[in-house]
Amino acid sequence: MSLSRRKLLGTAAVAAAAAKAARAAPAVSRPVAVSSANGMRAVERAVRGMNAGEDPLDAAIAGVNIVEDDPADMTVGYGGVPNEEGVVQLDACVMHGPTARAGAVASLEGVKNPSKVARLVMQTTDHILLVGPGARHFATMNGFPVENLLTEKARKVWLFWKQNLSDNDKWLEPDPAHYDPDVKAFIDEFGWDDLRRPKSGGTIHLSALNARGDLAGCTTTSGLFFKMPGRVGDSPIIGAGCFTDNDVGSAGSTGRGEANILVSGGHLTVEFMRQGKHPRDACLMTLERIARTTKERRLLNAQGRPNFSIAFYAVNKQGQYGGATMYSHGSTGKRRQFAVADASGARKEDTVYLFEGRV
Ligand code: GLY
Numbered sequence: 001m002s003l004s005r006r007k008l009l010g011t012a013a014v015a016a017a018a019a020k021a022a023r024a025a026p027a028v029s030r031p032v033a034v035s036s037a038n039g040m041r042a043v044e045r046a047v048r049g050m051n052a053g054e055d056p057l058d059a060a061i062a063g064v065n066i067v068e069d070d071p072a073d074m075t076v077g078y079g080g081v082p083n084e085e086g087v088v089q090l091d092a093c094v095m096h097g098p099t100a101r102a103g104a105v106a107s108l109e110g111v112k113n114p115s116k117v118a119r120l121v122m123q124t125t126d127h128i129l130l131v132g133p134g135a136r137h138f139a140t141m142n143g144f145p146v147e148n149l150l151t152e153k154a155r156k157v158w159l160f161w162k163q164n165l166s167d168n169d170k171w172l173e174p175d176p177a178h179y180d181p182d183v184k185a186f187i188d189e190f191g192w193d194d195l196r197r198p199k200s201g202g203t204i205h206l207s208a209l210n211a212r213g214d215l216a217g218c219t220t221t222s223g224l225f226f227k228m229p230g231r232v233g234d235s236p237i238i239g240a241g242c243f244t245d246n247d248v249g250s251a252g253s254t255g256r257g258e259a260n261i262l263v264s265g266g267h268l269t270v271e272f273m274r275q276g277k278h279p280r281d282a283c284l285m286t287l288e289r290i291a292r293t294t295k296e297r298r299l300l301n302a303q304g305r306p307n308f309s310i311a312f313y314a315v316n317k318q319g320q321y322g323g324a325t326m327y328s329h330g331s332t333g334k335r336r337q338f339a340v341a342d343a344s345g346a347r348k349e350d351t352v353y354l355f356e357g358r359v
Pocket of ligand 1: 203221222223224232233234235253254255256257258
């Protein structure tokens, strides 16, 4: 499909999705927290904290810490899927609207709450981003324990991936009739149809707005499954994985980080909100930009559309919020959703999307 045809399709999809969502728009309230779908407990905790007077960034971090600590979420913190050498490397960033400050860590090993370390980079240093051994040294200087973050389930999944990687190595492919139950559960959860090219999923972004109209954002992840050692995604990149402007709003992303970095999607989404766009539409417009600027054949499907999943979440200073995904459904056929909490409690809502279908 030609680029102009894809552009037209995308623009029509943005307009149609925006009109549909506008009809269903709920009333706004503050505080509000919005996150990826894996953040139900996180948004609930963040709003509870803000209601009790917590700073929006502290509330956001306390929320995502629940997911970082949870070994059942294999895309964030403890229990995350490791890199190609079996080592869990974590990325995170935080941004505080009222002070317009930010902090981040990347490729951090052995510390399960990279969001807390990112906050200390922001609060106690002249820097914004610390990586690898430097980030770990900084964390240990600040009293963070160094732990083994690789759970048994994540180790088995990594070994299974290695065993299936090539016919030309010395590993034998496991017999499908005798897959380990943990591996089978993982395959079902993430919808692996090609074992050599497993799809990645997950990460958590959370943006928060308190009753006074102050904003904050936080993104934390274990990154793409089996990434190259040292690979850094969008999550710790201010302006990509997260961006917060206290005059306008806060936004962040989950999904293929490389695609987000190329358009500075967090910043772009906030700029669309600055132009008056509803957060939901701002997220969709950023996805449309990504679709238009994805040109490499290996990243396109037969229709010329991106063959990867990516999502944006945003809240503006008024308390309007939204979440948008490239595709309507995930690889397992589940409708894409995001999490939100406000005066009506915590819930999941369907995302608006650029393209109907699965990825
Ligand atoms: N968005 C998460 C990553 O690409 O690592």
